[in-house]
């Protein structure tokens with residue numbers, strides 16, 4: 062029988078971890094603060110931001126949101142990030158995806174101070190990931206790893222296929238899972254034939270953001286499937302990359318969309334904000350996540 066890997070229980074456990082960490086903070090301390098640069102017109106950002114607002118409120122974190130539409134040039138956005146870098150009320154900065162053409166987006170992410178760079182996009186943090194040193198692993202990649210740990214899905218010695226190679230999901234996961242001794246195939250738009258990578262894998266993680274590319278008959282019955290994508294189908298319903306209805310009785314395990322990785326990502330972001338906060342204030346991080354660095 063297929064195991065349905067829902068995210069709610071793990072998200073709830075993470076919420077409690079955050080709540081307890083915050084409860085024990087010295088009341089004289091500043092509130093942990095997150096700043097986000099978003100593009101409200103982008104659907105993925107919109108869905109994410111709605112959940113971030115809800116959870117920062119529930120935990121009592123400070124949230125600052127700016128929209129790219131209000132900034133005329135890349136230089137204006139860089140200046141905004143600089144003010145956040147120097148603002149003591151902001152401990153974590155997230156530049157959301159798809160704000161700008163790729164090269165400009167990447168340049169902008171390099172202006173985030175490494176110790177506030179919870180998406181691990183600064184070159185120094187990406188370098189640390191390559192070197193298998195403590196760093197901010199991009200939030201979604203961390204969420205995938207935490208979901209695998211929660212459901213005790215083994216990775217060492219396993220064949221893992223990753224679909225999509227963005228800097229926040231596919232690429233960092235490929236590096237981290239390689240460090241964890243998985244054998245990784247990182248597939249992308251130029252992969253001429255996905256089928257052999259789909260029918261040989263023990264674990265498939267899809268983050269293409271494309272409905273209709275994957276078909277059930279290509280996928281190994283013994284595989285665990287993690288669906289990262291949040292697409293809208295033709296009826297405007299939130300769906301993943303995998304044809305869920307065809308697979309939910311066929312494979313070893315699968316995450317649903319919604320209700321799978323999404324809620325875990327949102328709460329992992331909250332944890333990363335507290336991790337950055339803890340590192341900047343020299344707090345004991347045993348209860349959040351030790352795997353980071355103070356960015357210096």
Ligand SMILES: NC(=O)C1=CN([C@@H]2O[C@H](COP(=O)(O)OP(=O)(O)OC[C@H]3O[C@@H](n4cnc5c(N)ncnc54)[C@H](OP(=O)(O)O)[C@@H]3O)[C@@H](O)[C@H]2O)C=CC1
Nearest residue numbers: 105201225226227230249250268269270289290291323326
């Ligand atoms: N649930 C969650 O917690 C999260 C969900 N998401 C969702 O996951 C999806 C991916 O996000 P993100 O990583 O930011 O997306 P990007 O668009 O940045 O990256 C998608 C990747 O998939 C590749 N790709 C696209 N189409 C195909 C195809 N037909 N065959 C093979 N490769 C393909 C792209 O290649 P190329 O660059 O050449 O186009 C790119 O490498 C989105 O739906 C997003 O909303 C993202 C983060 C968190």
Ligand SMILES: Nc1nc(=O)c2c([nH]1)NC[C@@H]1CN(c3ccc(C(=O)N[C@@H](CCC(=O)O)C(=O)O)cc3)C=[N+]21
Nearest residue numbers: 105106108109112156157158201291319320323324326
């Ligand atoms: N720098 C950056 N990092 C990201 O991680 C990032 C990003 N940019 N840009 C946008 C995408 C998209 N994304 C989602 C996260 C959670 C849900 C989520 O909570 N989904 C709920 C659905 C909630 C609902 O139904 O409204 C679920 O799947 O159950 C969705 C989408 C993160 N992204």
